Every structure is written in C-alpha cells, then in structure tokens.
Amino acid sequence: MPYEFERTHRLAVLGGGPGGYEAALAGAQLGADVTLVERAGVGGSAVLTDVVPSKTLIATAEAANAVREAADLGVQFYTHSDKGRVVRPEVAVNLGAVNKRLLALAQQQSADMKASLVRSGVRILQGDGRLDGPNTIVVSTGRGKSRTDFDEVTADTLVIAVGASPRILPTAKPDGERIFTWTQLYSLEAIPEHLIVVGSGVTGAEFASAYLALGSAVTLVSSRDQVLPGEDDDAAAVIQAVFKRNGMTVLNKSRAASVTRDGDGVIVTLADGREVKGSHALLAVGSIPNTAGIGLEEAGIQLTESGHIRVNRVARTSMPSVYAAGDCSDFLPLASVAAMQGRTAVFHAMGDAVTPTEQRNVTSNIFTQPEVATVGWSQHQIEEGVAQGEIYKLELASNPRAKMMGLKDGFVKIFARTGSGTVIGGVVVAPKASDLILPIALAVEHRLTVDQLARAFSVYPSLSGTITDAARAMHIVG
Structure with missing residues (x-):
C-alpha cells in the first residue's frame, strides 16, 4: 500500500x-x-541489458568450468555408447536456453x-x-x-x-549478427566458434573469460602490455596467465584499427596491418x-x-x-x-x-575466473608515495581450504598505513572474491588496524582465513 x-x-x-x-x-x-x-x-x-544478464551468463560459464574441472577432485562423468562401451561425455552449453x-x-x-x-x-x-x-x-x-x-x-x-x-567506433560498427556490443550478445542461439574480443578492460576480460568457459575459441585484442590495464598488476598477471593456460589467444600491444563483416565471419584488422579472422566479434571499447x-x-x-x-x-x-x-x-x-x-x-x-x-572506500569486482576484487588505496599509489603504506601478499594456494578445492590461482593482498597499521586497501584474487573482499572493505571503512582484523575469528578451514592470516603477518609490534 x-x-x-x-x-x-x-x-x-x-x-x-x-x-x-x-x-x-x-x-x-x-x-x-x-x-x-x-x-x-x-x-x-x-x-535489462548489462549487469544482470552478463553476470547470469558468467554464472553459467562458472558452472560449465566446474563440471570440466571436477575430474581434478576425483569426480568423473561417464556414459555408455550404443555398443555398451564406456565413454566420457562432453560438456555442452545450450546458449539459446541460457540467453x-x-x-x-x-x-x-x-x-x-x-x-x-x-x-x-x-x-x-x-x-x-x-x-x-x-x-x-x-x-x-x-x-x-x-x-x-x-x-x-x-x-x-x-x-x-x-x-x-x-562506445561505437566509425571503423567498427556492430550489426547485431556477427559484430556485437555487450548489450547485443543475448540474441545468439549457439556458442560462437571463434569470438574475437576487442578491448581488454573489465567488460572485455569478463566476456572473454565467460565465452572461453562456455566453449568458444577466444582471441582477446589488448592495446596494452597485459589485460586489465589500470588494475592491480599482480591481479592482471594472474588473469592473463589463466587465460593463456586455458587456451585463449591474448594479443598484447595490439590496437584494432577496424572490424568488418566477412560473409559468415569477421575480420579484425590491427593497426600494424595484421588480420585476425573469427566467427564473431565483441566490441568492448568503453562507454x-x-x-x-x-x-x-x-x-x-x-x-x-x-x-x-x-x-x-x-x-x-x-x-x-x-x-x-x-x-x-x-x-x-x-x-x-x-x-x-x-x-x-x-x-x-x-x-x-x-x-x-x-x-577510496568503494569496493569493485571483476567477474573473471577467478574474480578480482579491490578496495581502498592501490599498490601503485603506495609505491608512488601518494599514500604511506606497507604491502603484504599471501598466495591463495597456501590456504588449506583452497587446497581441498583444488585452487591454484589467486592471492590476498592487504595494504596498511605505515606506523599505525590501519588497513587502507586490499586486493583479492579468488573464486567469489566479490564476497571475500567484504572484511577488508569493512576494515577500510571503519579504519580498523591489521591487528583488529586479525583478531576476528575466521572459520577453519575457509578461504577467508587467508585474510586473517595476511593481517596476522602484518602484526604491529607495540
């Protein structure tokens, strides 16, 4: 009422x-x-066309990846052929149903x-x-x-x-059939055979990660030295390494000059004259x-x-x-x-x-696999003297829960004010980093010290234990 x-x-x-x-x-x-x-x-x-549908698509991609990687944990999927032989089924994604x-x-x-x-x-x-x-x-x-x-x-x-x-470029105009913006992808009925993603910022990296997990061959065109320019360098390095290990082609220092339709495919022409051919192209060059x-x-x-x-x-x-x-x-x-x-x-x-x-108190997240979450001052700002802070990084692979889950990629990084130990920022690279970043965000918002953060009880075993372990390692001797 x-x-x-x-x-x-x-x-x-x-x-x-x-x-x-x-x-x-x-x-x-x-x-x-x-x-x-x-x-x-x-x-x-x-x-309607951005956050909710894209993150739903990403959730489906995560599920597909989990099925593929289940064998690492001893979970195996088999079926029987018409002749009674045991065969391993492929993971198939019905993109029309997903969309x-x-x-x-x-x-x-x-x-x-x-x-x-x-x-x-x-x-x-x-x-x-x-x-x-x-x-x-x-x-x-x-x-x-x-x-x-x-x-x-x-x-x-x-x-x-x-x-x-x-953003629409004069030399790369979407047609909604083979060349897309990120708002147009949901008309696809089948997984693209080869998706070329132009732009390696947050949007480009997220969709490249998702479609790779869904089964597409993916080429990511990045104009910078590595993906996710402007983000934490260590986090970007992890994401790029995971991309390449999973079969993605990453073209660094490669600026797209044009994207054109080529029959049932597309051609992305780079500034140095090279051509990249694929079945579809996604334009992620800002807004x-x-x-x-x-x-x-x-x-x-x-x-x-x-x-x-x-x-x-x-x-x-x-x-x-x-x-x-x-x-x-x-x-x-x-x-x-x-x-x-x-x-x-x-x-x-x-x-x-x-x-x-x-x-500086705003928390942000990149929904790649693994995710990247950040809050507060950055390592760049500390190293440049904009903020006075100490930096501590703890690899996720050292965490017992991560070992149980078969996780090898990721870390927790905490930034604390020199002298006082007040938490001024942090980075989490992990599955569901969007959830794990919250304790660090609360510490930043309420000006907690690393000792106060370390005194909170994290469940054993849990991924959040990496946060308290990192805070404990930064103990301020008083």
Whole structure:
C-alpha cells in the first residue's frame, strides 16, 4: 500500500537504473512526491541489458568450468555408447536456453523493482525525458518510434540517472549478427566458434573469460602490455596467465584499427596491418554517457569534456536543485556506486543525515575466473608515495581450504598505513572474491588496524582465513 502521509517535497528522477531506482525509493521513504521517468523499463540497462544478464551468463560459464574441472577432485562423468562401451561425455552449453533464461531473469528483476516502487507510492512515467530548466522534465509518452504525447513534471529536486551506452567506433560498427556490443550478445542461439574480443578492460576480460568457459575459441585484442590495464598488476598477471593456460589467444600491444563483416565471419584488422579472422566479434571499447540532447547544458549543468555530469561527493551538480547518479556522472561507473549516489542525493536534498561518498572506500569486482576484487588505496599509489603504506601478499594456494578445492590461482593482498597499521586497501584474487573482499572493505571503512582484523575469528578451514592470516603477518609490534 502507498504511504498515506502528505507529500510536500516534489522529486523527479530521470532514469530508472540503480541510481534512479534508489533515489526514487529514498524519496518515497522520506515522504516526497516522487515521479520516475524511464524509457525502457525499471532497472534500466543495468538490469535489462548489462549487469544482470552478463553476470547470469558468467554464472553459467562458472558452472560449465566446474563440471570440466571436477575430474581434478576425483569426480568423473561417464556414459555408455550404443555398443555398451564406456565413454566420457562432453560438456555442452545450450546458449539459446541460457540467453532465454537470463533475459527472463532480467525482466523479472525489472518487474520486481517496478512493483517495489509502486508499493512505495512512486509515480512511473514511461517515455523519453529531457530537461526544460533545472526544475522541469518534459516527457514524450506516446507509443511507437515517434512519441507525440507529452507530459511535464515540475519538481523541487531533479535526479539525473540516464546511464551510458557502449562506445561505437566509425571503423567498427556492430550489426547485431556477427559484430556485437555487450548489450547485443543475448540474441545468439549457439556458442560462437571463434569470438574475437576487442578491448581488454573489465567488460572485455569478463566476456572473454565467460565465452572461453562456455566453449568458444577466444582471441582477446589488448592495446596494452597485459589485460586489465589500470588494475592491480599482480591481479592482471594472474588473469592473463589463466587465460593463456586455458587456451585463449591474448594479443598484447595490439590496437584494432577496424572490424568488418566477412560473409559468415569477421575480420579484425590491427593497426600494424595484421588480420585476425573469427566467427564473431565483441566490441568492448568503453562507454559514453547518455547526456547529449536532453537539455542539461541549457539548464546550466556543467559537463566534462567527455560529456559526463560534474558532481560533488553528495552527487550534486552545478545547479543546486539538480543531482546526478550513476554512469552519466563523473564518479565511478559501478552499479553499487550509482545506488549509493541516488540515496545520498535525495538524503542531501531533503535535509536528512548524509555521509558524502568516499571514492577510496568503494569496493569493485571483476567477474573473471577467478574474480578480482579491490578496495581502498592501490599498490601503485603506495609505491608512488601518494599514500604511506606497507604491502603484504599471501598466495591463495597456501590456504588449506583452497587446497581441498583444488585452487591454484589467486592471492590476498592487504595494504596498511605505515606506523599505525590501519588497513587502507586490499586486493583479492579468488573464486567469489566479490564476497571475500567484504572484511577488508569493512576494515577500510571503519579504519580498523591489521591487528583488529586479525583478531576476528575466521572459520577453519575457509578461504577467508587467508585474510586473517595476511593481517596476522602484518602484526604491529607495540
């Protein structure tokens, strides 16, 4: 049932992704009259075409890998041929069924989010919105490609959460059949025979890892010295080594000049003239904010040169009545950050208690196999003197639970302030690193020392024991 109290503060949210959704919920919770404008569906691209479907695909890839590697633990799969002979079956993935399932999950998640908003009393308008000044959103709500019906939403506070879209290069245009962006892959009915992934950042590495596990031959084109540029060097080295050991071709220092269709295949031409031929290509060369043509600059809102909306630590823009959250802002492009920005923006606008978002406390994760999770200051920053810290790294292979599970790749790395031993950052490379990073993230957020972290009881045996073991090794003698 919608809330019954009188609503006085008017809040309008443009975009229903994680940032817009959380902003709308927070506004309703605080008693605002909330209108959410979304053109595709609640959840936005994060739920419908990006985070939810891609991580569901990755979960399937992990399951396929687990079956293949079960023999290392003594688990064997056999069947009998027509002649009664024992044969070992191949692991087969029905990609059409996988994609059907993940798209259904995405739609269900979107429906659940919409129902939550409706229960909270949020008014939802489906259509294309643009600003008409710093307090008004004009929404075209007609059906079909040309929307002719318009609605106008006037509010005390606007939250812009319009997200971002895959970057398209003039020499590499997706066709949705052989050349794809990461939002288009879910139309595939069969595993690509040979997938060429252009771009070795987070998105490229994740999909390359997933399709390799699903059974594709994969070539990863990386313009840098190794995959995952900008991430922890040791973590990137582990991921690249795993990729190569599992049969992936990694082309480092190789920039793609063009991607073209070649009958039932594709040709990726590199800047040095080499050609790489495959059955399909995935373009993972970054994203651009969806900020063009929606009246932001006309409303007095400052943008960066890349088109992102400038925001401060409470997600406020250059106009006091306008906030921005998510990938369209110039903060970190993470769904968790977008959600936090959305809540923070509304809390600040409506005078509730607010903690400005601290970028160094943000936890991020790369869903490769194994995963890479990071939080806080990086090793690069410590080595460059930006932060004063000690570094300790403990290989996952030394952990008893890891030995039981047959895990050989990965590590835990902790960074602690020189002198005080306060935890200022960390890296985890392991299966489900996205879960294992939480104790380190809590230590960073609450300024715990390595001794305090070490005093927590980790289960024996467990992978989390690597974290307390690493913290114990950094004991500060007082």
